[in-house]
Amino acid sequence: MKKTNRLFETIQIFRAADRPIRAEDLAARLEVSVRTVYRDIAALQAMRTPIEGEPGIGYVMRRGYDLPPLNFDEEEVEALRVGLCMLSRSGDRALRRAAERISTKIDALHAPADWIQVSRWGAPEDDPELGCVSKAMLRAAVREERVLRIDYADATGARTTRDIRPIAVIYHVDAVLLAAWCELRNGLRHFRTDRIHACEATGATFRGQGAVFRQLWSEQNRWDVVSDMAARAGTS
Incomplete structure (x- = not known):
């Protein structure tokens, strides 16, 4: 923090x-x-x-001390509440906890709005007890440009071990995808996070290359198409 x-x-x-x-x-x-x-x-x-x-x-x-009020109008606050609630659909436990902390801070400055409800149905939760890799770890690897070694199962169940350079996290309605440069395939690939069965940092980094890989990715793909196709089919 x-x-x-x-x-x-x-x-x-x-x-x-x-x-x-x-x-x-x-x-x-x-x-x-x-x-x-x-x-x-x-x-x-x-x-x-x-x-x-x-x-x-x-x-x-001492009582009486407070932080400056958030300068949002009513509709902006409601937009924040809905957006924060929808983070629970991402299956990302760390983001959900962060959203709950932010919601508590908003409630401290504005009246609670229990009339705003968002369905929690969505991507599978990254519960370590179920063998799922933490999405927070994947996001950190993207931010810090760290090479990861993953054990991945494709749509048929075939498993491979790959070294990847993660460059983006894509939150789809029912799956979360990790976009990365795959050294095994020598190209950009997309990995469903619920099919990553093990993950560890190799100790190597690709500092300064993330933006270049994302530019290459944007020239080859569209976010909406990739999200839909990869969420259903997985990578190869």
Whole structure:
């Protein structure tokens, strides 16, 4: 989590707390070290955020402190709510949890809108207990331009091990696709994430090449056609 996001999340945790919070408990919730928590609290205090307390005792934030309101009109807020709800259809557990955090922040500034409902039917959820690879890991590999080694099953069930350079994630209505340069086929391919049975980083990167691969991809494909065809047929 980036520092700016972590500081924002820290403020939200203090706003919702009804008792002092120990640095150790805050560190566990944010998945960082206690030392990082101390540094973050010092940074917030330097920005005149009214957090008080001491190490070993706990911290509280004085009542009345709030963040600036979101400058969205009613329809824009409703658009955000629908979009956030639809993330549950992506099957991406990390994005769903992020959407829930954002929704909580919106509810803190606007009245809840339980009359807006979105069906959760969609792509299979990336549940590690079911042997599914985390979509968050795949997204991170795209962002960081890291080479992955995957165990992939095609539409017939035949499995291959491939080294790939992931360049994009495509969220289809009932499947999620990973676009990548496949070193086995020496070309661009699309992989259904629910058919990736194992995945690990090789340690190699393709820094600075992602944009080039995406440009090549855009010259060969259209997003809507690829999503429809690859979601049904898988890659080869």
